[in-house]
Amino acid sequence: MNAHVFKLCVSIKRGSSMTTSMLKRTTAVLLFSALAAPVLAEDVTITVWAGGSNDADAYRIDAIEIAADMLEREAAIEGRDLNITVEGKRDFGGWEEFKQGVTLAAEAGKAPNIVVTSHLDIAPWSQAGYIVPAEDYLDFDAWPLNDIYPNLLEIAAYNGIQWGLPQDAESRPFFFWKDTMRGIGYSDEDIAALPDKVAAGEYTLQDVLADGKKAVDMGLVQEGYGFYPRPSNGPDWGQFYQSFGGTLQDPETGKLVLDKASMEAFYQFFADAVDAGITRKNHLGTDWGQWYSEVANGKAATWHGGTWHYARYTGKEGNDDFFGTIEFSLIPAGNETGRANTITHPLVYLVTDQENDDHEEIAAQLVKIASEPRLNSLHAIKSAHLGIGQQQSNIELYANDRWASEATERLLINANAQPNNLDYGAFSEAMFKGLEAAWTGVKSPTDAVAELEAELTAKLGDNLIVQ
Amino acid sequence: MPRFNALGFGFLAPAMIVVTLFFLAPVILTVFFAFTNMSTSTGITGGEYLLTQSDLRGLKSSELSDSTYETLENSGYLIDEAGLARLAETRDQATADELARLHAGAQFDSRRDMERALKDLRDNRIRSTRDRKALAELFKTSVMDDRFQTRDEFVTALSAAGVPDADQKILVKEAYTGWVWTTENMKLLFSLDSSWRYAMNTLFYVVLTLSFNVGFGLFLAISTFYLPPTIANTFRTIWFLPRILPPVLYVLMWYWLTWDTGIISSFMSLFGMAPRNWMLDTATNAWIVVILINGFVGASLGMILFSSAIKTIPASMLYASEVDGANRWQQIRYIILPQLRWPILFTSSYQTLSLLTSFEYILLATDGGPGGATEVWALAAYHTALNNYGGNLQYGLGAAYALVLVVIGIVTSFLYLRFFNFKDLVAKPRIEQ
Numbered sequence: 001m002n003a004h005v006f007k008l009c010v011s012i013k014r015g016s017s018m019t020t021s022m023l024k025r026t027t028a029v030l031l032f033s034a035l036a037a038p039v040l041a042e043d044v045t046i047t048v049w050a051g052g053s054n055d056a057d058a059y060r061i062d063a064i065e066i067a068a069d070m071l072e073r074e075a076a077i078e079g080r081d082l083n084i085t086v087e088g089k090r091d092f093g094g095w096e097e098f099k100q101g102v103t104l105a106a107e108a109g110k111a112p113n114i115v116v117t118s119h120l121d122i123a124p125w126s127q128a129g130y131i132v133p134a135e136d137y138l139d140f141d142a143w144p145l146n147d148i149y150p151n152l153l154e155i156a157a158y159n160g161i162q163w164g165l166p167q168d169a170e171s172r173p174f175f176f177w178k179d180t181m182r183g184i185g186y187s188d189e190d191i192a193a194l195p196d197k198v199a200a201g202e203y204t205l206q207d208v209l210a211d212g213k214k215a216v217d218m219g220l221v222q223e224g225y226g227f228y229p230r231p232s233n234g235p236d237w238g239q240f241y242q243s244f245g246g247t248l249q250d251p252e253t254g255k256l257v258l259d260k261a262s263m264e265a266f267y268q269f270f271a272d273a274v275d276a277g278i279t280r281k282n283h284l285g286t287d288w289g290q291w292y293s294e295v296a297n298g299k300a301a302t303w304h305g306g307t308w309h310y311a312r313y314t315g316k317e318g319n320d321d322f323f324g325t326i327e328f329s330l331i332p333a334g335n336e337t338g339r340a341n342t343i344t345h346p347l348v349y350l351v352t353d354q355e356n357d358d359h360e361e362i363a364a365q366l367v368k369i370a371s372e373p374r375l376n377s378l379h380a381i382k383s384a385h386l387g388i389g390q391q392q393s394n395i396e397l398y399a400n401d402r403w404a405s406e407a408t409e410r411l412l413i414n415a416n417a418q419p420n421n422l423d424y425g426a427f428s429e430a431m432f433k434g435l436e437a438a439w440t441g442v443k444s445p446t447d448a449v450a451e452l453e454a455e456l457t458a459k460l461g462d463n464l465i466v467q
Numbered sequence: 468m469p470r471f472n473a474l475g476f477g478f479l480a481p482a483m484i485v486v487t488l489f490f491l492a493p494v495i496l497t498v499f500f501a502f503t504n505m506s507t508s509t510g511i512t513g514g515e516y517l518l519t520q521s522d523l524r525g526l527k528s529s530e531l532s533d534s535t536y537e538t539l540e541n542s543g544y545l546i547d548e549a550g551l552a553r554l555a556e557t558r559d560q561a562t563a564d565e566l567a568r569l570h571a572g573a574q575f576d577s578r579r580d581m582e583r584a585l586k587d588l589r590d591n592r593i594r595s596t597r598d599r600k601a602l603a604e605l606f607k608t609s610v611m612d613d614r615f616q617t618r619d620e621f622v623t624a625l626s627a628a629g630v631p632d633a634d635q636k637i638l639v640k641e642a643y644t645g646w647v648w649t650t651e652n653m654k655l656l657f658s659l660d661s662s663w664r665y666a667m668n669t670l671f672y673v674v675l676t677l678s679f680n681v682g683f684g685l686f687l688a689i690s691t692f693y694l695p696p697t698i699a700n701t702f703r704t705i706w707f708l709p710r711i712l713p714p715v716l717y718v719l720m721w722y723w724l725t726w727d728t729g730i731i732s733s734f735m736s737l738f739g740m741a742p743r744n745w746m747l748d749t750a751t752n753a754w755i756v757v758i759l760i761n762g763f764v765g766a767s768l769g770m771i772l773f774s775s776a777i778k779t780i781p782a783s784m785l786y787a788s789e790v791d792g793a794n795r796w797q798q799i800r801y802i803i804l805p806q807l808r809w810p811i812l813f814t815s816s817y818q819t820l821s822l823l824t825s826f827e828y829i830l831l832a833t834d835g836g837p838g839g840a841t842e843v844w845a846l847a848a849y850h851t852a853l854n855n856y857g858g859n860l861q862y863g864l865g866a867a868y869a870l871v872l873v874v875i876g877i878v879t880s881f882l883y884l885r886f887f888n889f890k891d892l893v894a895k896p897r898i899e900q
Contacts, residue, residue: 425857
């Protein structure tokens with residue numbers, strides 16, 4: 001298909017300026033009469049911005065370059081001269097800088113063609129018109145998109161529209177340091193049985209408190225290192241809310257849910273951990289570098305993290321025997337109403353709205369090709385993420401990696417995601433503020449939940465169900 | 468009669484430009500943003516009309532008539548005569564006939580199902596994905612999920628879909644994706660408990676830091692005044708370091724000092740004390756660190772201003788006081804401090820205003836922690852408007868926070884001017900009257 005057809009076709013897509021059905025029909029007519037237009041050389045620069053990406057995540061951009069090479073070759077065989085230059089950028093100061101950068105660039109009409117970002121950005125960015133639906137350009141019934149796990153695709157959809165493609169998958173496990181567990185009386189078989197016991201709800205967060213306490217009391221770990229959570233805000237905290245029976249979104253109405261009892265139990269758990277000396281009172285705000293080095297080398301008895309931590313523990317932090325020193329499981333249930341769970345927070349490839357719609361089409365083709373099992377496996381294994389498609393288990397690189405296959409089996413199939421909802425950002429910020437207040441003893445868990453309820457009711461109004 | 472002096476105006480112009488760009492424009496924009504519901508999802512530059520599933524769900528129990536709700540909810544793609552005619556016109560009659568044979572009258576909720584129906588064509592295959600998507604659109608009966616550039620386009624589409632006028636108004640309001648004027652931000656701000664806590668935190672922070680700034684700045688200026696010049700200059704240079712260090716580096720040094728792996732903890736461990744985070748252990752710790760971090764920066768500026776002001780006091784006055792038998796304290800009390808009135812006014816007003824709005828050192832040091840204990844108003848504005856892990860930044864609400872600071876800043880300036888009797892201070896010397 002030549003450049004003219006690209007141009008004509010785009011006005012048919014949803015999200016473009018020509019939206020009335022009359023125009024659509026006219027352009028459709030034009031489309032088919034333009035098929036005989038002459039062949040033109042086409043030079044396209046595609047910019048890719050990847051948030052939250054370090055060296056291990058280089059394939060978020062590199063895969064697009066490989067895809068560009070493939071697309072150029074396909075075009076050449078069809079007799080088109082297509083030259084794609086891919087310009088990648090991933091050296092952002094942090095998520096905030098990246099997100100501000102993307103939104104401001106989009107407002108100025110200079111958005112990068114492809115962004116790699118949290119799926120939570122889909123709701124606000126689609127509403128603002130910064131991104132265009134991937135389904136405007138791609139056939140999700142065709143290879144390789146029909147091989148992607150449906151639950152991951154669902155996470156990249158919002159309001160019934162497929163906005164993006166999952167770029168990777170991950171989940172957020174609970175970790176045990178085996179030596180410490182042995183020290184407090186677990187046999188090797190007991191430790192190996194932990195993941196199943198956690199999944200069955202037989203080992204709960206109350207057991208974490210008990211075991212953490214033992215480890216501290218016996219001097220196996222320092223005070224405050226019995227349970228060593230993530231030191232900052234992030235998707236992980238929703239897991240503990242779910243552990244105590246909370247749900248984030250009502251499946252019927254799509255509204256966010258504040259389950260007060262579950263929230264309070266969740267806050268109480270962290271307050272208890274601090275009171276018992278298992279978790280440090282001033283833990284939040286700990287430097288990530290310090291945190292990684294401590295958990296990867298056995299300073300903490302139990303902690304929680306992400307599947308991608310595997311790369312950091314075994315790489316920079318120098319833990320040469322991951323499976324010999326660390327056991328991992330779902331986040332344990334907190335009480336009878338809750339369940340063992342894990343949250344997956346896939347990054348997604350999104351195609352942004354561009355002045356020149358040809359470039360949207362090319363960008364969509366590139367992210368499609370980059371989602372091929374072999375290409376995605378490069379990223380998955382290099383960065384210790386999980387695959388997005390079923391066929392990746394038939395790619396040797398992926399199948400031979402013990403971490404990827406075990407984590408996929410044990411965690412990913414049980415994973416749920418945070419909801420794509422315009423107000424979820426406000427919800428999760430307020431939830432974390434409440435946790436911080438209860439954790440540091442500034443407020444009691446009951447007061448923290450009361451303030452959370454007041455704040456969310458005021459801010460979210462009808463979009464919140466309080467239970 | 469005053470003459471228009473172009474040269475004078477020319478000299479003033481740079482200052483006017485700076486004041487306009489860096490003071491007036493931000494203030495005007497803050498006022499403007501504060502009365503909008505602007506956020507990431509509304510964008511900054513305006514909106515379009517887009518009706519989504521979540522918009523529709525939000526309208527379920529509203530005034531929208533049930534029939535409209537159902538029409539919209541159940542509309543999607545319909546293979547009817549009109550659509551087939553369009554297909555015949557766009558593609559060819561054979562394709563339309565085959566589709567009619569396979570799926571005439573079929574209705575689909577989603578575009579993907581419509582595309583699947585087109586894939587069923589065998590004699591007249593549509594091979595290209597792009598063509599298929601284009602042709603699927605010919606059968607669309609819904610106004611949902613389309614972005615309409617203008618209100619008129621949207622209303623026309625609603626009318627075509629048979630939505631009654633009364634419902635159209637509700638839908639137009641709901642479907643608008645841009646920002647609208649609102650006073651909700653202000654109402655929300657004054658109804659939240661957290662606002663009052665931020666206000667008290669800010670008051671506490673400004674009063675204590677300001678007292679430290681001015682008090683310690685005065686102390687440094689006066690004590691170095693009585694030192695031999697070389698030593699005095701050395702001391703002043705050392706105390707000026709916090710001001711000239713980049714904030715990130717300066718706060719990093721506080722980390723090294725106060726964190727549980729830092730200098731204080733290491734030193735105290737010599738005496739058997741368990742390491743603790745002296746910056747974030749308790750709210751009191753955090754406040755002490757925050758006030759000291761900001762205090763030293765402010766004190767160094769005060770020191771320089773006060774020192775130079777002291778130097779302008781005629782030495783003869785000090786000699787005369789010594790002849791009269793005044794001791795050091797009496798010199799300070801009756802000669803130096805009265806002459807420092809103007810610099811103290813300037814430092815106090817300047818520091819009050821800058822402390823009210825400055826949050827960078829707190830952001831870097833405690834980020835408002837522990838548990839929001841050191842979250843001051845300006846930091847809350849920043850967090851609301853520019854920092855949100857979940858993605859939807861609240862520009863409007865953040866600006867409402869900032870607007871309160873602007874108002875307080877202006878009111879405080881006037882109070883200071885009255886309190887320090889500004890007119891007297893700038894009065895012409897008697898000799899010129």
